[in-house]
Amino acid sequence: MLLHNARPTRIVMWYGGRQWDGASEIRPGRKGGTEQGPGIYCTNHYLAARKYAKEEGQVRKLELEPRLLLESAALPLQTVEKFVRENTPKRAHKPLLDGLRKASSESDLSKRNLIGEAPHCPAESILNLCVEAELAHGARGLALATLFIVNGIDASLQRINGDEVWGVIFNPACIKSSTPADPDHVDAEHYQLPDPLLSLEQGS
Template sequence: MTAENTFQIWHGSRRWDGAPEIQPAKKGRAEWGAGIYGSTHFETCTGYAKGGGKVQLLTIQNTRVLEKSCLPLEVVIDYIKRFVPKPLRATLIGDCEDIAERVRDTVVLNRDPVGPQSEGTTWLPADILRNLIVNFDLSSGVRGVNLARFFAEQGIGVSLDKGGSQAGEKWLVVYDPQLIVSWKGHTYESAKEIGHVLTAPEPHTTESVIYLRPVSQYSSLSMDR
């Protein structure tokens, strides 16, 4: 694996114990779903490290990006049936079906399909599912971890979009912690050598990921946002 296949992002947290894992998010703190949140801006991450935490420089393998991917509608519906509370299932499935129908003619022109394209497959932008889960207040606790795990199982490792209050800032959410190759704590001064503002990453790839770290399970949820 070369530097061309990885990118770096800052991450701030109050706790860090062992290898990176996703911890269930508290209610109202999972705007992009449960995951390991990062920023191109060091100063943004210092706010999340207050109270005895630290800012880490994460090196992450390239992966599928949520906003550039689309999923088969039947796969999304299966997820909803398994993990969404029964009273909300019909509403979420209806929303997904309506959106998938509206974008039917253009979605695969703008997004990379997850899985082979075959006649009759209906595709849904992958971030639509995430947005619906967040909007219906289902992204905290174990449900949020289940969503991150689902994306990771589909090969979608991160979400990347504009965020924060700084000009040009990019926020990233890691849904597959196994993609994090290394992590190293930094002070304000040591971060200067790297750059308090990192270049916005371009991690999207449709190639299958060969993990550089041994595969671990979602058993030890030890990292906060």
């Protein structure tokens, strides 16, 4: 879903995963484990987060203030082409570059936050292409997250099905609070947090 010039405010999500001690950080993902890209995954559904936490993990409530969302931004085509040449194997260059140029020429970017100089392409294009080519894990995944961060893009939000929204946090600095959730003290009325996409659409 495209958020036209949406200005993110404070977004509340659930995180379910490994035990989290100290400052949050992005860790290199494993092959096949970064379906939505590199970063910290979260959801607005408590039960989904609890499932991902499993027995040895934990659930936390996160409050985020991202500068820009991936789906509302467009990056310079030259920037993402340079990223491909410097961070992906040579065999992948042609399909990735062709895909980026196609996205640049065919996308309506009139309502996007345009970063840098034209021509542009949708910011999620480089992410989607790298995920499809299985090039969004390990060190390449960290490089991809860094590409977004240095261009002011801190997170991605996507509606997965129905009213569930998944978030991927590229920049841990946008996490303003992280509170462990005690299962005995999470009320059923908070199992589903407010839909952040709906809130952003109403506020844009």
